[in-house]
Amino acid sequence: MPIRILSLPAKDLQYAIDSMNVRDLMAFSLCSRQPENLVKSSNRQIEEISAKVNENRIEFRITAKKFQELPKHVAPDDDEYFELISFNISESWIKLYSEGKYExxxxxxFTQADWIPHILSVFNEPMINTLTIESVRHSYLDNVEQLIPKCHKLTIMDNCSNHVAKMTLSNLSTIAVENVDIYQDIFSNKNDISKLLSLNLKAVKINIWKKPLEIKLDDLLPANFRSLYISNTKITENELNRFLKLWMKSNHTYYRPERMSLYRQDER
Structure with missing residues (x-):
């Protein structure tokens, strides 16, 4: 016999909502305004909401704990302890994959622009955790910027074209509030690295192997973040020593990164 869930006593209704998995909470929140508010008030914690852009498609992935207490060192992709949901957003619908089936x-x-704010809102998340740009069409970047106005971390993969990677960093770096990871060589212009290192971020990671990235003292001095990692660096000992002397002095005319990892080919 069907039971009208909203007619349950408050205590029973809360128990029913607390027993729902993330997928069911998403579905329940779409029913009407009251269920949406109930899901928001449940304060279900999400481990991560990430997005990956490939061609003209955005794939979202939600990771959430199945249990409040988990054993130590459990991987986020362990289906026994984590619920994993992925979905693609079309103009008026989403194609969702969960528990081995598509819906x-x-x-x-609802339009494409409504789905993301709704999901973030019902789970009380202010923004996407990680936005990964893969082989995306340049014409689609404007859509990405409109649909995902903010994220904690922007990752540019090496299967982007050089042009798209550059435009991605130029257009989308303003939406990344903390970290930028780059796996594509976009530093053909000498000013490109200086522009990147002067962004107001927490961390920058450049992981490029094709050729070493040439770094000068003038590139490092404006660094305005806590952590810098470059996998393949070309920097002279003289330039590096000059920077270290300035970095170790109590000179607060520029912000000093807390951690810098610059690797050279001759050190590997």
Whole structure:
């Protein structure tokens, strides 16, 4: 016999909501305004909401704990302890993959721009955790910027074209509030590295192997973040020693990164 869930006593209703998995909470929140508010008030914690852009498609992935207490050293992709949901957003619907099956969800009057704010809102998340740009069409970058106005971390993969990678960093670096990871060589212009290192971020990681990235003292001095990692660096000992002397002095005319890892080919 069907039971009208909203007619349950408050205590029983809260128990029913607390027993729902993330997928069911997402579906319940789409029913009407009252279920949406109930899901928000449940304060279900999400481990991560990430997005990957490939061609003209955005794939989202939600990771959440199945249990409040977990054993130590459990990997986030362990299906026994974590719920993993992925979905692609079309113009008016999402194609969702969960528990080994695909479903198409639609909501009247919802457009592509409504799905992401709704999901972030019901789980009380201010922004996407990680946005990964892969082989995306340049014409689609504007859509990405509109759909994902903020993220904690922006990752540019090496299967991007050089042009798209450069435009991604130029157009989308403003949406990354903390970290940028780069796996594509976009530093053909000498000013490119200086522009990147002067961004107001927490961490920058440059992981490029094709050729060493030439770094000068003038590139490092404006560094405005806590951590810098470059996998393949070309820097002279003289330039590096000059920077270290300035970095170790109590000179607060520029912000000093807390950690810098610069690797050279001759050190490997």
């Amino acid at each position: 198409e969800w639609r909501k009247e009057e």
